[in-house]
Amino acid sequence: MRRICVVVTARPTYSRIRTALLAVQAHPALELELVVAGSALLERYGRAVDVIEADGLQVTSRVSMVLEGEDPTAMAKTTGLGILELATVFENLRPDAVVTVADRYETMATAVAASYQNIPLVHVQGGEVSGSIDEKVRHAVTKLADLHLVATEGSAERVRRMGEDPAAVLVTGCPSIDLAAEVRDRSALDFDPQERYGGVGTDLRLDDGYVVVLQHPVTTEHGEARQQITEALEAVAACGLPALWFWPNVDAGSDGTSNGIRSFREQHEHLPIRFFKNMAPTDFLRLLVNSRALLGNSSVGIRECSFLGVPTVNVGGRQRDRERGPNVLDVGYGRDEVAAGLTRQVEHGPYPGTDLYGDGKAGERIADALAVAPLGIDKRITY
Amino acid sequence: MRRICVVVTARPTYSRIRTALLAVQAHPALELELVVAGSALLERYGRAVDVIEADGLQVTSRVSMVLEGEDPTAMAKTTGLGILELATVFENLRPDAVVTVADRYETMATAVAASYQNIPLVHVQGGEVSGSIDEKVRHAVTKLADLHLVATEGSAERVRRMGEDPAAVLVTGCPSIDLAAEVRDRSALDFDPQERYGGVGTDLRLDDGYVVVLQHPVTTEHGEARQQITEALEAVAACGLPALWFWPNVDAGSDGTSNGIRSFREQHEHLPIRFFKNMAPTDFLRLLVNSRALLGNSSVGIRECSFLGVPTVNVGGRQRDRERGPNVLDVGYGRDEVAAGLTRQVEHGPYPGTDLYGDGKAGERIADALAVAPLGIDKRITY
């Protein structure tokens, strides 16, 4: 019986690991120790912890660790505080392995704390390419990790080329696709997101189609966040379709985003845009699969939407170099460019789906790998 | 005028960066901001900060951050605390670049704090191979760093293969060799280390030859530290030559080492061994170049001694896979094996020196690189 400690620190992290958590909890040879930390505990970011518990997952430990400010200093200090706190959690739990997900600063905190405590570290979703601090962190975590459960063949290849033992690199697909697979199978929009989640802004009629927007601030271009969001808002206004707009996650620059949204709303009260903070992942995917297009710079457009065939307008460089399906159209930040892209994708309609990021069974594969893969801490570079 | 912030956290780190610090301080296009942190401030580890100031370097900021315990939890928490503290230091200094050295946990703390604060990160001595947590950390820091100033061609090659931009990888040699070059040029032993530094243990006569011992605990083999040190002590006792034994640096397991040394001393009071805690780097190198052999697992045996041609008995796996000159003889931990190796090396006598780790001008090269190399923060993997 292996005890597997997974640290979940944010709403998007949870979406990307959810089916793996459920599979670990259900696996006869595994025991799940779930640590919920960081913005997943915060009201301002939608308290993912409530969704987690509603999904039937038991939380072992909660760790508050996010510094105010959403600036570079806050990100650095959140990482440091996370290491301090998680070191205590790991020392008390003494799990057989620690799982860290993707590329956030809390991912790094988890990785450093586990590594120095000589606990085998499993990295989910390494090897991807994105640019910015996220990429540095993702590859640094790869160099700390002992087992790599990656989403795609391209990622596996990069992890191996960085000098990791090929035997420790397994392609499992991305658990976010598992959710998408469930939704694809029973996909009609059977609820009104406005009734279920409220949101703020205009009351929308969704029957004749709508678009979904999910745009994160780009950390290393901190001061420009507000301008970028304004361009996106203007483009959405120009397209004419009602828009369901999701609030960005905690990150340096998101204050800029929030301010941009807030002041736009004050000046454009009657535009058909409604803003949401958070949503159960399956509801969100149901919305997506029924939408005319996704706009923004979220990896959802690259991953889930490639599987679901949802037309995606990908803004700016945040997803640059990520492997992508035919559903993705890349545009710059300018409002005209964004609006033109949006029109083109809405007119195109749904694309055929691909298995690029998984076939819907990643959660099970991850649990199985955690149950049987050799777990050690002594690795060295292969060249 | 670029302001360069260098973080020095331990005695051995200082030895490895000293001539670069002096060259940066003297460079007309550079301003040095020197942060002294961690065990470099602690009495128990010889307060390297005093040596630093005696060398004419000005300290901008001091940061206490070492957790007691010398166990995995302490190492993790020291890293976390270091990030918290260094984030504040960097936020207040706002340097043009931060330099981090080698592979300790404070190296990681420096790297994470600088990376999240969008300050270009320069890594000195990346790309080497050693196994254990140090290697994981060293390569993780490589993935966070924007400019790589490495000691050897082999290291440069590994850094490039990890996906770093070849234009950002410069071979400068290791500054520790600069000191060795000074010492080689005027090498007679013109002082008695017992008079100058005291130490504890037997009074030794050094005229007829002596050996130097420097053996660190091996972190991932924590519990075995005491046994390993006992084997080394027995081997030195068997060889018959007087020994100058240097106290290990802070690290998980060093309590085991200290206890091993202490209880051995109580049982073998009259053996010709004397224990030292710390020494000015040049005095230490003078001792080395005049010794019959170095015994232990320190990188000094691989680096400085290969340049100086000092016969080295390298114990155990700590330096495994490091590039090495002909002066190094590898042995296991058993007392017989160590003793045999020591005898063989003493009988062999001095080796010809090599330029493997540098030619004595690394400090200047590092300063020049810091003055002219492009400093950015936006990189991505090359494949």
Next chain:
Amino acid sequence: MRRICVVVTARPTYSRIRTALLAVQAHPALELELVVAGSALLERYGRAVDVIEADGLQVTSRVSMVLEGEDPTAMAKTTGLGILELATVFENLRPDAVVTVADRYETMATAVAASYQNIPLVHVQGGEVSGSIDEKVRHAVTKLADLHLVATEGSAERVRRMGEDPAAVLVTGCPSIDLAAEVRDRSALDFDPQERYGGVGTDLRLDDGYVVVLQHPVTTEHGEARQQITEALEAVAACGLPALWFWPNVDAGSDGTSNGIRSFREQHEHLPIRFFKNMAPTDFLRLLVNSRALLGNSSVGIRECSFLGVPTVNVGGRQRDRERGPNVLDVGYGRDEVAAGLTRQVEHGPYPGTDLYGDGKAGERIADALAVAPLGIDKRITY
């Protein structure tokens, strides 16, 4: 020449110490080391640091330390982080004394860090009574402090009764009154706050009178914050006068406050209320002295307004047991009670001012005391 380190952590703290800072900076026998920390660095709380620099004060060091969440855990962790950070600041500055102000969690952090570092601790504004965690912290800081510079005779008496040496307790008055004294001397409202500071909400006409609202969440009644703010909003709406409403400072519960304000605004768009985040202290006092009344639970109503004679409606228990002038009318949280109080105070008009909290020269007195009072660290209880 004594070096005096003052730690300022929030907008209201700055208002309460500003003239003392200017007097210390100008004093021939004193050197000011000003540390700006906590919410004073945060956009969300109006970046008091910008005001501080605009006032001609030089900042020695900035320390980010506020945890997100505004809940009890965040307050505790902010205190802990503050101690860690300030210990480093004090170790590097080595001032002759550290000054801590009032009763916030950062006040406690400053006090603990200075005490354990054997630096004489000066507490400004001890001895007051307020209930809640603030009171516990204020008196705990008194027991850590070596010199007490208090605002009123009543406070001095309480500090002495707690066992402090009477020779170490000086009544200086409160520096916040110094600002009020300047404003009282040239008091006409010569600017439009909406032009100068923007704010959000309705455009107001202020010529026929207005009220000012400043209501903080009450920490130990965390969940009720939203309800309380709604009651206050309804009462202001009922009174009919335009209202300038100031956004609450960071503290557990203020998210509740913010949400209450936001949802009220969405439902009552045309009410004559305008919301501000921050304001230069003198502008704020100019607004106050020209207002019909102050409503809320801020100490401004008790201190500055008693000096200025501004009618004050003091809501709930936050200022309970604070010494107060005749200008203060206490009411409960219910909307009817608040509205009745507001009407009564508006009808009453200005009160005569009192010197209860100072005569306008507290800043100078504090600087003089810091220049000449004995500064030691060895005290013991007097009974």
Next chain:
Amino acid sequence: MRRICVVVTARPTYSRIRTALLAVQAHPALELELVVAGSALLERYGRAVDVIEADGLQVTSRVSMVLEGEDPTAMAKTTGLGILELATVFENLRPDAVVTVADRYETMATAVAASYQNIPLVHVQGGEVSGSIDEKVRHAVTKLADLHLVATEGSAERVRRMGEDPAAVLVTGCPSIDLAAEVRDRSALDFDPQERYGGVGTDLRLDDGYVVVLQHPVTTEHGEARQQITEALEAVAACGLPALWFWPNVDAGSDGTSNGIRSFREQHEHLPIRFFKNMAPTDFLRLLVNSRALLGNSSVGIRECSFLGVPTVNVGGRQRDRERGPNVLDVGYGRDEVAAGLTRQVEHGPYPGTDLYGDGKAGERIADALAVAPLGIDKRITY
């Protein structure tokens, strides 16, 4: 069923709370959540956690938090780190009350973390007088605490005079006396401490009498620690009786103490002194009650020894103003003065015991108080 969280951070703290912990664990209306933290986890300070578990107490959570250095900065940072860590522990446990003991920096950390989290705080052993930073901290904790369980009537009176509600101040006696009462009842020395605990130094014959030494460094006289310990060593050497010397606990200055002891040992190898690091509390008390005298500045001489009637030579100001029985003789730091005091007390022989610090039932009284006393968090000063 109340859940009571007790934080134990050091060997002496454990001795002072042990019987209360056992009584809480056994109490039908209480559930014990025991957090072991700080130096109680460290090898260098004798790992009190092992003793705790051997006593049958279950540890809920372990928290490493001691900074290296044993200097003022380390003490401050340990406090800050403790608050960060304990805030997480309390947030996860949500106990009905937190108990903090005496006056160490971890006591303060516990108090601050619990206070800001709105958990009722119980302080054991407040109200005592000692001078130095310990006294400041002890009284500061009193001002944070909601319930005071004190050892003596004199302490109760001081706590009340500081403005605490008399109904929240209960005299329970000190649990350390409970152990002493057990030992007094069956007091012959039935073991050889050298066999059971080893220790280092000379092999002693204890049959003809011995003295016990326990001398802590005095924090605010940091640099003098080494000199003081040397004086004590010379005095013990002069008295002629064998001495069992206990290693000082972690605190600023103890490095000075350790160094003093170490260098003395090297120069006086054959003196009849043996050094111990740690001992089960009952064994230690058995040693005490059979000794000719206790020498040092530990509170054991004031508390347990007054109950047991053991002649005590109390050195220096550390216990100044503590209530004391007739068994205590106060002396200064000079070797002659110490030696004369030691001779006088050895010649005097045992004193009659007193109930000043308790009658042997403090543990039960504390558990009963925790089960029935009102537990609130809203207090204010009584004057």
